[in-house]
Amino acid sequence: MTYKSAQSLGVRSNLLVAQGVSITEQQEDRIILRMPDEPYNWGGNMLYFKGDEIRAEEHVARFKQDFPTMAHIALSWDVSDMTIGPDHKGLSDLGFELEQLDILTLTGSLNRSEAPKGIIIRPVTSETDWEQVIQLQLDVGEEQGYERSSFEHFIRGRFLARRKQIQDGWAIWLGAFDGDLLVADLGIYADKVVARFQDVETRKSHRKKGICAALVTAGIDWAKSKAPDTIPVLQALSDGPAGRVYRRCGFAHQETQVLAILPPQGMYERPEE
Template sequence: MSPLRSHGLRSDLMVLRGLSVVEEHLDRVVVRTPSEPDFWFGNMVIFRDDRIEPDAQIARFRKDFPTSRHVTIVWDAPALSNAPALERFTALGFEIDRSDVLTLEGLSNPAPVPPGIEIRPIETPEDWEQVIALQIETGIEAGHLPEIHAPFVRKRFANHRKQVAGGRGCWFGAFDGAQLVGDLGIFEGEGTARFQDVETRESHRRRGICAALVSVGLNWARRRAPASTPVIVAYTEGNAGRIYRRCGFTLSEQLLAVIRPPDGAKAT
């Protein structure tokens, strides 16, 4: 089977390695994460070309995931941005998700650690609990329902901790005294260093903490695999995207997905 064209999707599968089962077909790639059935982008169908066929592709997802509470369909077509057929998905209750894949080629613009802030790897159970709490807090700020988002984050981070313990990556936290005020993960493999779940506490935003965390993550990746390409998925024109661009990242591709969440959940 031919590899996926999208750098972003290839890095998704790299991060999921060891957690997910990937089934390759001529027309699609099916990704399953048995330990996290409600992880939408861990249980998805990736179609290999840019054809948007709503009814047929929804039916295909249902056959691949007959018990799933959600539907996530992605196209391995980095240049695909819009199409009239998307209106059919919207009419059926789907949310359209457009993601920017940013990569760093060459040298970065390193950011200093702000005064009074310490950045270090997350190692102790107490540190991990602070990471989980911050991830839940920022998700609720973004509009996710606590009763849905909190258990999702706990499942996600149970697996992240296993991955970090197994040497797949590292999780970094920014601390103001004993309080965690920002964190991110970075995983490396197959020529890619992929950033994950970059968050900053609301009280500590616009102080350079996010950029400093990214710089620390880049240094970790360079030491581990100097030739790897750093990848972040974010909205280029959003606040986070502007920070990443100041660090040296540039837009590499755009990805299109459609999601029908379970009732009451929020996709974006």
């Protein structure tokens, strides 16, 4: 499978979470990731270049060649340690948004966390459960500055694909429930090498109560039951709120990845500050 040829844990885990709903193509200089049913998924329709050379105009031309109908451009590099530097200036001059991502892994012991009293962690299964997941994703997205109605179109399409992946055995989605109310959720994908967390979200009323750490514990238990030697992986700023939670669970910085996005006009963009 093409995703297994990726050199970095960050890229390999990115390709894993697209498994079953994507088409990947290996070229001499790049990996092409396509999600035909999700044209507005920037991270699902992108190029991963091999090596750490930044050739802005050539990279852009490659993307337009590989994705002639896409309104966005999304680029990254399959290397384990890239940080934003002078070599990326050609992309920023073209209007690209550059993001530096920390790849955290758990290679030692997990610092286990139990759910707080009254909170039940279980798989998301029913239509009611899934609708609560979508609404929580939208609530958190709105907090982060996304325009709700256009973001909802993206999120609903994304979760149709995720439910297919879960049905096919690639992933599980876990919810933390306070009675019937979903207060937090996360997804985790796993194979024999990596297990990747996705979209850890907590309702504003239930933050800083240890629920996220308990969900991470439950997710790792599922992944390890599927593949005992798998390495749990996630993307989060090491010194940000999420990164601090994961480091308390035992995660540590492993890689740094750079993402370059040229977004289209009008698609769930963050408003100007």
